[in-house]
Amino acid sequence: MNQRILLMSSSRKDNLGYLEHADAQIHALLRHEPRKVLFIPFAGVTFSFDTYEGMVKPVFERLGYALASIHHSADPRRAVDEAEAIAVGGGNTFALLKRLYDADLVDAIRAKVQAGTPYVGWSAGSNVACPTIRTTNDMPIVQPPSLRALRLVPFQINPHFIGGKPAGHNGESREERLAEFLHINAPEQVFALPEGSALFSDGSNGTVLGERHALHFTAEGQVETLREGETFPLSRITGPAGMDGWQDFRA
Template sequence: MKSVIIASTSTIHGSGYLEYLLETLEEHFKAVDEILFIPYARPGGISYDEYTKIVKKVFKKINKTVVGVQEFENAPNAILNAKGIFTGGGNTFVLVNQLYKKKILEPLKTAIKNGTPYLGTSAGSNICGLTMNTTNDMPIVYPRSFKTLGIVPFNINPHYLDPVKISKHMGETRETRIKEFHQFNTQPVIGIREGSWIEIKNTSITLKGDLCARIFEYNKLPYEIETNSDLLFLK
């Protein structure tokens, strides 16, 4: 039975790292005592070990041990034998590049499909979609492929931002970027706002959190869906 949390972000305004999700994570990982952390996205270029230390400190609050995948000589086996898995945020290009280099994309997909509880935030959420093409990140490295896990039948845009009417910013909005994506691709995209997440339990896919999400479908006007909505229609 699949058990997945796909969160827009690790940190919301005025809250500590993963603090807003801790109660949910305690339930999500209740059957495991150890979580394998994938730190490859490296926000701000932080080292794998430094990133893992941050995560260890947080999960200690709910009595979970964390070990970084970088500590294993055989990363694919570590993924397949993990009790629970967390992929943190950072740069999606850097993350996907390493997943292919370390040959753990397919083992990760297998582990999730076999029921290993999975948490992704930001870049770690991007990889749950069909491709990483709707990331907000700069392409600072070139992965072997933009194809990702395909755990959900759509693409994800974490940290989704609405246009601010009084802003003097003249660049493209997130909505504009996703419309550009749909000039060349047909899969749906869900824009997840800060503090919201997608929860997968076996075959159900549900929007969670306090905020609505924005849905973009090919050749359709974008629209809003309420929290607790079923997302299975996005196929």
């Protein structure tokens, strides 16, 4: 396969500005080619799509890539079909997936990326690239018709990964949440990405980007650390049964 999929944990790392940490990762995806990027701002909730485009466009332009948001398009399906690259920003994962379904873009984006169009997502934009959004950290503020998502990779991403919990707080830690996911859904697998980390998929192999590494959860209580530059064959990943024909999920 000849795919180019970049899934980043977050738009921010430490106290850096918006996507400021991500230059090398974005260039690894777009390779300095003169591509025009179609931006999908649907995860934004408390600010306008214009505002969101205004945050993202300067980042890509500074790196040498043109960018326009899909909300300007009278025919979003056609905008996807004609896109030279697709960028899906963070925000609320449930709002993002619902709006993708409402605009009938799920299958169109999937087909386009499977055919080789580069895809970059961060945070919610990485969650929707997975088989489902069942490993999002976000609040389910709206109900999409299904939690099934773009299915560009066979594994789940948990973005903004951070271990432990605040002192004196008794809500679940991230590790406990992922243990619950794996308890029910193993042998499905999860890559947890600390802020600043990313995964790149070429359709055959996955590669870890970013010096914060990635945590690979293969079953409840089983986790290994993958370091920057480490590569793994996607064929080794157990996704939901039958990634292509797959219609539903367990439990």
